[in-house]
Amino acid sequence: MSEVMDYIEMKIPAKPEYIGVVRLTLSGISSRMGYTYEEIEDMKIAVSEASTNAVQHAYNKDEGGEVIVGFGIYEDKLEIVVADSGRSFNFLQTKSELGPYTESSTVEQLAEGGLGLFLIETLMDEVRILNHSGVTVFMVKNRSGERDNHDTTISTHETN
């Protein structure tokens, strides 16, 4: 298992107008990592669906609140966590609490969440859902194919 290289977290008010802001952030991070256009578009839908669920969940409970979106950046994959609890959370701890992915738990969720969760499962490589005081959606997209090199390579020619 590779170690998380960098972690970015954002917190938005649980309001639909900020879901587009989450998409923009995701676009920036994933294009920086060298994902293809198709992969970025897939992730944009998945992160929006999870954020929409979180916003609606917060709305239904009529307590306003915030949605936390975490991006775990790895060499070869991006882990995205969307949580609708107002509290900040420990990314690594939340990840360990999720446990192994089981077919049954997510199918159950599918019935409740409808098309949104179906799309998340279809478009991402790995999806886990944790039900606690709120709902946490944990998803992974592997980076496949050729990497677009966004780094500036500086060749050094040392001539001693």
Place this chain on the structure above:
Amino acid sequence: MNITINKHQQDEGIVVLVGGEIDAFTAPKLREEILPLAEGENKSITINLKDVSYLDSTGLGVFVGLFKQLKQHDGELRLIELSDRLIKLFEITGLSNIIDISAHSEGGGR
């Protein structure tokens, strides 16, 4: 992060040109604008999606709602000029088998 909705009455029915991003924020606006167009018998609505840069389940929900309302009153719905991304979304959700869609590359309107 916004949506544009332009409606035109043409001989074959109402044509709606939608542009921008359709998500949880803009989908309610779209629903508000286009659902009343489906009121009455034998309505024909064509929605041109060539300028839609983003669509998710909230937008699909609006089209499903519109489709159901039109069908109940012998109307018809056509979605035209979909990008490859939108076609993919309709295909994986199975909606391409239910709603009449056509791709951007086909020139639309078939």
